[in-house]
Amino acid sequence: MSKLSPAEAEIALKEVSGWILAGDGLSIQKTFKFGDFNEAFGFMTRVALKADKMDHHPEWFNVYNKVEMTLTTHDVGGVSQKDIKLAAFADDAAG
Numbered sequence: 009m010s011k012l013s014p015a016e017a018e019i020a021l022k023e024v025s026g027w028i029l030a031g032d033g034l035s036i037q038k039t040f041k042f043g044d045f046n047e048a049f050g051f052m053t054r055v056a057l058k059a060d061k062m063d064h065h066p067e068w069f070n071v072y073n074k075v076e077m078t079l080t081t082h083d084v085g086g087v088s089q090k091d092i093k094l095a096a097f098a099d100d101a102a103g
């Protein structure tokens with residue numbers, strides 16, 4: 009897995025929906041909004057199971073129906089295709 013430059017990350021982000029590159033270019037971020045906590049936590053559960061299988065875990069923050077998610081790849085010290093792959097899964101899991 010190689011590190012994507014900010015320019016490469018911006019191109020890769022066209023494959024997903026609503027994700028932005030962090031200001032430092034080292035992670036991608038999205039805020040998901042749901043109808044209620046039950047929906048938000050169901051989403052988090054689906055993503056958690058996938059993340060653990062991928063050995064690629066999100067940094068996230070949940071309040072009620074909102075989930076802020078940050079993805080980065082520690083091994084490369086920035087964004088990799090693994091982040092894009094989990095971001096695409098999260099988009100699908102959000103429905």
Ligand SMILES: C[C@H](O)[C@H](O)[C@H]1CNC2=NC(N)=NC(=O)C2=N1
Pocket residue numbers: 063064065066067079080081082083084
């Ligand atoms: C030691 C362990 O395999 C690593 O720290 C894994 C675990 N989860 C991870 N999660 C994320 N988001 N990025 C990683 O590079 C990563 N690496």
